Amino acid sequence: MYNRLIILTGIAVLTLLSACGGKKEDTGEQKKDHDIKVNVKTMQPEKFAHYFQVSGSVEAIEDAFVSSEVPAQIRKIHVQEGQRVSKGQVLVSLNSAVISNTIDEIETALELATVLYEKQKELWDQKIGSEVQYLQAKNGKESLEEKLQTLKSQQAMYSIVAPFSGIIDEIYLREGEMASPGIQVMQLVNLDQLNINAAVSEFYLSHVKKGDTVLITFPAYKDIVLHEPVFRTGNVVNLDSRSFKIQVQIKNREEILKPNIISYIKIKDYETDSAMVVPSIIIKDEMARGGEKKNFVFVAIEKNGKAFVEKKYIVPGSTYVDRTEVLEGLEAGDKVIVDGYQLVTSGTEVKIKN
Numbered sequence: 001m002y003n004r005l006i007i008l009t010g011i012a013v014l015t016l017l018s019a020c021g022g023k024k025e026d027t028g029e030q031k032k033d034h035d036i037k038v039n040v041k042t043m044q045p046e047k048f049a050h051y052f053q054v055s056g057s058v059e060a061i062e063d064a065f066v067s068s069e070v071p072a073q074i075r076k077i078h079v080q081e082g083q084r085v086s087k088g089q090v091l092v093s094l095n096s097a098v099i100s101n102t103i104d105e106i107e108t109a110l111e112l113a114t115v116l117y118e119k120q121k122e123l124w125d126q127k128i129g130s131e132v133q134y135l136q137a138k139n140g141k142e143s144l145e146e147k148l149q150t151l152k153s154q155q156a157m158y159s160i161v162a163p164f165s166g167i168i169d170e171i172y173l174r175e176g177e178m179a180s181p182g183i184q185v186m187q188l189v190n191l192d193q194l195n196i197n198a199a200v201s202e203f204y205l206s207h208v209k210k211g212d213t214v215l216i217t218f219p220a221y222k223d224i225v226l227h228e229p230v231f232r233t234g235n236v237v238n239l240d241s242r243s244f245k246i247q248v249q250i251k252n253r254e255e256i257l258k259p260n261i262i263s264y265i266k267i268k269d270y271e272t273d274s275a276m277v278v279p280s281i282i283i284k285d286e287m288a289r290g291g292e293k294k295n296f297v298f299v300a301i302e303k304n305g306k307a308f309v310e311k312k313y314i315v316p317g318s319t320y321v322d323r324t325e326v327l328e329g330l331e332a333g334d335k336v337i338v339d340g341y342q343l344v345t346s347g348t349e350v351k352i353k354n
Contacts, residue, residue, distance in 0.1 A: 038340030
């Protein structure tokens with residue numbers, strides 16, 4: 001047993017020595033500084049713009065809950081949900097039996113009154129009869145004519161017509177139910193033109209005016225991007241939200257966009273044609289003496305056919321998306337390292353790829 005233990009121990013030692021001896025020596029050399037390859041951006045003045053974004057709500061310019069002008073029973077609904085209708089088209093017919101019977105009676109009475117008036121006029125033209133009889137006949141006829149005209153105007157109220165062209169979105173009442181003024185019978189909407197309303201902080205009051213072009217996107221329709229002018233700006237700042245209203249009108253001829261969907265409006269509040277612009281990601285910072293934070297970028301300086309890294313302190317300005325304007329610290333012609341910047345330090349020798 002003792003001999004067996006010695007043999008196993010020996011095998012384990014030999015195995016360990018074999019494993020250690022089997023490791024290959026690291027013959028590779030450390031990567032030299034000048035083997036580091038970088039891409040640079042040669043600085044030149046360029047355009048730069050900054051935008052801020054607000055949420056907007058979409059509403060139809062023509063959107064109405066159609067109701068009746070008179071209380072009456074619904075006799076016939078002539079349209080269906082989703083149907084396209086024209087302005088003036090009859091949507092609903094109400095029960096107008098009572099007023100129709102009254103009109104019939106007035107028309108009959110008017111026929112008689114007209115005959116009496118014409119006969120009385122003939123006599124009066126011949127100086128036969130009294131003027132009072134003539135005037136009574138004339139007044140009776142004209143009174144019935146006015147009454148008939150009034151009744152016919154009232155009769156038109158028993159037909160609910162489309163106030164504008166559009167689509168019947170929803171019908172709330174059924175045939176046989178009572179319709180009354182103020183009670184919604186159906187909803188009619190025209191999707192051809194839409195308003196987009198948004199509340200903008202009063203901080204941007206001087207940056208937004210009528211006619212400014214804004215960029216509009218919709219989370220529900222990611223492929224739709226619109227550039228439209230501001231139609232109007234509000235004249236009052238809301239006391240609670242400290243914001244003012246802006247409105248943009250858009251054409252929606254294909255009727256893809258729907259009322260009440262969410263939209264995002266990007267509004268330009270700063271623009272320059274001569275900015276020094278760098279990718280935001282390459283800007284680094286360090287703490288200077290006194291606890292002040294200083295920003296810098298790495299630039300490539302060429303000397304005697306070689307390129308070396310140098311740290312340049314900068315003053316960054318506005319940032320939009322992934323680009324930052326540099327207000328101070330860079331000049332035209334500076335070669336700012338934009339790729340490989342994370343591999344270098346000040347003084348590193350590099351190769352410029354581009």
